[in-house]
Amino acid sequence: MSEIVNQIIIGIQMGSIYALVALGYTMVYGIIKLINFAHGDFIMVACFMLYTFIIILKLPAILGLILAILITIIIGVLTERVAYRPLRKKKSPTITALITAIAVSLILENLFQLLFGSDSKMYPDLIKQTTINIGKISVSNISLITIIVSIVTMILLTLFIKKTKVGKAMRAVSENSDAAQLMGINVDRTISITFIIGTFLAGIAAIMYYMKYLKIEPFLGSNLGLYAFVAAVVGGIGSIPGACVGGFLIGIIKVLPNIMSINSSYADIFLFGLLIIILIFKPTGIFGKNIGEKV
Amino acid sequence: MLKVNDLKVVYNGNIKALKGVNLEVNKGEIVVLIGANGAGKTTLLRALTGLTKAESESSAILDLSELTDKRTLNRLAGPKLTDKLLKTYGESDIVFDKIRSEENIETEVFGKTTFINRKRINGLRKKYNEYIKTDLLKLPAYRAVDYGVAHVPEGRQIFVGMTVQENLEMGAYKRHNIIKIKKDLEEIYKLFPRLEERKKQKAGTLSGGEQQMLAMARAMISKPKILLLDEPSMGLSPIFVSEIFSIIKALNKNGTTILLVEQNAKAALSIADRGYVIETGNIVLEGTGKELLENDKVKDAYLGA
Numbered sequence: 188m189s190e191i192v193n194q195i196i197i198g199i200q201m202g203s204i205y206a207l208v209a210l211g212y213t214m215v216y217g218i219i220k221l222i223n224f225a226h227g228d229f230i231m232v233a234c235f236m237l238y239t240f241i242i243i244l245k246l247p248a249i250l251g252l253i254l255a256i257l258i259t260i261i262i263g264v265l266t267e268r269v270a271y272r273p274l275r276k277k278k279s280p281t282i283t284a285l286i287t288a289i290a291v292s293l294i295l296e297n298l299f300q301l302l303f304g305s306d307s308k309m310y311p312d313l314i315k316q317t318t319i320n321i322g323k324i325s326v327s328n329i330s331l332i333t334i335i336v337s338i339v340t341m342i343l344l345t346l347f348i349k350k351t352k353v354g355k356a357m358r359a360v361s362e363n364s365d366a367a368q369l370m371g372i373n374v375d376r377t378i379s380i381t382f383i384i385g386t387f388l389a390g391i392a393a394i395m396y397y398m399k400y401l402k403i404e405p406f407l408g409s410n411l412g413l414y415a416f417v418a419a420v421v422g423g424i425g426s427i428p429g430a431c432v433g434g435f436l437i438g439i440i441k442v443l444p445n446i447m448s449i450n451s452s453y454a455d456i457f458l459f460g461l462l463i464i465i466l467i468f469k470p471t472g473i474f475g476k477n478i479g480e481k482v
Numbered sequence: 483m484l485k486v487n488d489l490k491v492v493y494n495g496n497i498k499a500l501k502g503v504n505l506e507v508n509k510g511e512i513v514v515l516i517g518a519n520g521a522g523k524t525t526l527l528r529a530l531t532g533l534t535k536a537e538s539e540s541s542a543i544l545d546l547s548e549l550t551d552k553r554t555l556n557r558l559a560g561p562k563l564t565d566k567l568l569k570t571y572g573e574s575d576i577v578f579d580k581i582r583s584e585e586n587i588e589t590e591v592f593g594k595t596t597f598i599n600r601k602r603i604n605g606l607r608k609k610y611n612e613y614i615k616t617d618l619l620k621l622p623a624y625r626a627v628d629y630g631v632a633h634v635p636e637g638r639q640i641f642v643g644m645t646v647q648e649n650l651e652m653g654a655y656k657r658h659n660i661i662k663i664k665k666d667l668e669e670i671y672k673l674f675p676r677l678e679e680r681k682k683q684k685a686g687t688l689s690g691g692e693q694q695m696l697a698m699a700r701a702m703i704s705k706p707k708i709l710l711l712d713e714p715s716m717g718l719s720p721i722f723v724s725e726i727f728s729i730i731k732a733l734n735k736n737g738t739t740i741l742l743v744e745q746n747a748k749a750a751l752s753i754a755d756r757g758y759v760i761e762t763g764n765i766v767l768e769g770t771g772k773e774l775l776e777n778d779k780v781k782d783a784y785l786g787a
Contacts, residue, residue: 352655359641359652365533366639368623369632371656371704 189323194442200330200399202438203337207392208415209422209430210344211385217361217425218381219275221284225266225291227412229386233259233393234403235299242310256390263386264379266291272375292409299405307404313397333395340391341431344384348427357381361425414441417458421465423472432473483509483739484530484544484618484708490537491525499525500536501763507708509548512730512740514750514771516784517760523743524636526760527710530741531633532623542618544629547582549614549707550575557628558609563602566591581610627656630707634714638697642686646677646696649685653700663703670699673729691722698729708739715746727753747784751775759784 208230215223236258240251270291274284317328348354359367360377368374396411397403414437422433437458444453465472489503500522507513517523528534530542546554552574556564567577570591580587588599616629626633641649650670654663671678674695680688685696694714701709711730715723723746731753734740744750751757754771759780767779774780 355644355648355652356655358644362641362643363639365623366635366641367652368533369531369627369635370652370700371624371627372652373622373624 189325191446192324193326194446195439196324196326196330196334198439198442199435200333200395200438201441202435203334204392204395204399204411204434205415205418205437206431206434207337207340207388207395208411209418209434210341210427211388211392212412212416212419213422213424213427213430214357214381214385216419218357218378219271219284220281221271221288222416222424223271223385224285224288224412225295226385226389227408227410227415228292228295229259229263229389229408230393230396230411231299231403231405231408232262232295233390234397234407235303235405237313237393237397238303238308238310238403241313242308248313252394255393256387259390259393260383260386262295263382263389267379267382272378292412296405296408303405305405307402309402312401313394329398333399336391337395340388341427344388345427347384353377353380414458417462419472421462421472423475426472426474429472429474483507483548484542484741486526486530486542487540489526489529489540489542489619491522491529491534491540492537498763500529503760503763503765505758505765505768507739507741509739510734510737511755512734512742512753512771514754514757515741515743515760516745516747516750516757516774516780518783519745520762521760522763523760524712527633527635527712527741527743530618530710531626531631532619532621533633533635536619540619544616544618544631544708545614546616546629546707547614549630550578553705554613558613559606563606578610581607627704627706630705631710632701632704632706632708633710634697634701634712636712636716638693640685640693640696640700642684644685645682646685646688647681649696649700650677650703653703656704666703666705670703673732674699691718691725694718694722694726695729698726702733702738706738708741709733711740711742713743713745715744715749723749747780748775751780 208227211226211229212223215221215226233255236255237251240246240254241248244251246254270287271284274287314329318325319328319331348357356367356372356377357380359370359372360374364374367377396407415434418433418437419430420433421436422429422431440458440461441454443457444451447453469475484507486503486505489500490498491500492498503522503526505513505515515523515526525534529536529540536542552564552568555567555574555577559567567580568574571577571580586595586600588603589595591603592599613629618626618629618631621629641652644652647667650667651663654666657663671681676692677696677699680692685693688696698711698714714726714730718726727749730740730742742750742754751771751774754774757769757771757774758765759767759774767774767777769777775785
């Protein structure tokens with residue numbers, strides 16, 4: 188029994204990372220209807236920045252974290268400016284933007300392979316791992332930190348979008364960018380803010396990933412990004428609670444084979460099986476909605 | 483107040499939606515633009531607020547010289563200078579008179595003449611002169627509301643996933659005085675009691691007529707000087723249509739200039755001061771509302787008489 192609980196906690200820990208990444212996908216999709224395939228690679232970039240600042244340059248950890256997040260945000264905003272905005276201005280079809288996103292992803296992956304080599308980098312613990320025992324259940328401090336930080340981040344993000352003026356502007360742009368402009372909302376700036384928030388979340392997710400796996404390589408983003416993308420779709424792309432629930436769900440499915448003591452390859456079979464089933468019965472995802480517009 | 487010169491819009495490089503429209507809206511007027519589907523009515527309004535790009539030779543000069551309120555002053559001069567100016571001259575219209583004059587006012591305002599003070603006043607004058615002759619077509623769409631232009635677009639385009647209240651808050655996006663916004667909200671709710679009953683409801687759940695009212699209320703809360711209305715009566719039952727038109731009249735009475743695009747020519751022309759008839763991208767007829775109502779061509783084509 189305690190083993191099952193331990194596994195579920197690990198699942199939730201992984202799920203929180205997926206959820207943070209899925210939020211980035213979902214927010215960008217919500218506002219510009221683009222699946223930003225480069226989003227997973229932003230996490231890779233953040234991981235390598237952490238590695239550079241903390242391991243190579245030996246900066247204090249907290250400074251390293253801040254710098255890594257800042258650089259990731261800059262790369263995210265630049266990507267939007269250089270690659271996506273010109274397409275939007277030309278009103279090019281969605282497929283063009285999608286292919287561009289894949290191109291950005293490939294450029295980042297290969298650039299970092301060129302800069303850091305393709306082998307995985309191992310590094311020591313960022314903070315010392317300890318195990319907390321509650322009865323028969325043992326939780327690592329890293330798991331706890333990951334879960335708490337991501338849940339707090341999600342709550343803050345939800346409040347931000349619901350309550351603040353900028354958050355409301357983001358919702359307005361995502362619903363109807365023409366009407367939003369007539370209200371005086373600068374759509375380009377709002378999109379930039381969305382990328383800032385999305386890459387900030389990616390930065391947080393990268394720290395969690397970095398602490399959990401203690402190993403990074405230039406292609407980690409494509410794998411992580413894929414799971415997070417599935418999480419966003421399962422939850423209902425464009426929906427913020429959907430991304431969170433989807434993320435946790437995927438995390439738990441990933442540990443199901445361990446709970447059932449079967450080959451861990453079943454995880455992906457369960458996961459993508461679920462994806463197909465959900466898409467058949469509820470194509471908009473768990474929290475996805477279609478609001479009809481009255482004319 | 484608004485003078486549109488040679489407005490041309492071309493879609494996809496070869497479809498000429500507007501072929502050089504000239505029209506004028508004077509302060510305090512209700513001007514109606516009637517025409518059939520595809521004549522270019524919506525394109526005209528969209529071009530005015532910058533949602534659709536016009537050709538570079540076109541212009542739409544907005545004369546704002548009659549705006550002498552505190553809010554405009556604050557926008558031009560910034561809060562600090564505004565305070566100083568109001569302290570010196572009392573009322574904002576006097577401040578604007580002084581800005582328009584060529585007098586050296588820096589000594590009066592600041593107590594002494596320095597290079598920096600003169601620069602501040604000259605900067606304000608320059609800003610003012612640009613501001614009162616703004617070419618709307620050169621502004622990005624999100625700036626139109628800063629110049630007192632509100633646009634109720636075709637098909638209402640309210641934010642269906644947001645509540646009625648949130649929709650109205652978006653209308654006040656560029657305003658900052660929370661107390662005044664609250665007061666204006668109350669007034670809007672008095673004018674549209676139906677919206678108050680549903681203020682917590684998602685806007686998408688409203689009926690068509692209620693959505694139209696919400697779209698108009700959302701535009702009104704930005705306190706526009708000129709309101710562009712795109713077919714507010716479209717798809718509404720007759721009872722809603724007459725309600726909408728009486729609201730337009732009331733708004734106009736309170737000092738809002740109105741440019742109304744309509745297919746419902748009879749109702750629109752009967753409240754209009756002046757009107758234009760647009761056909762395939764050209765203005766073909768203009769006159770007072772009454773003249774157009776009695777015009778044989780208009781009768782045949784738009785009044786179905």
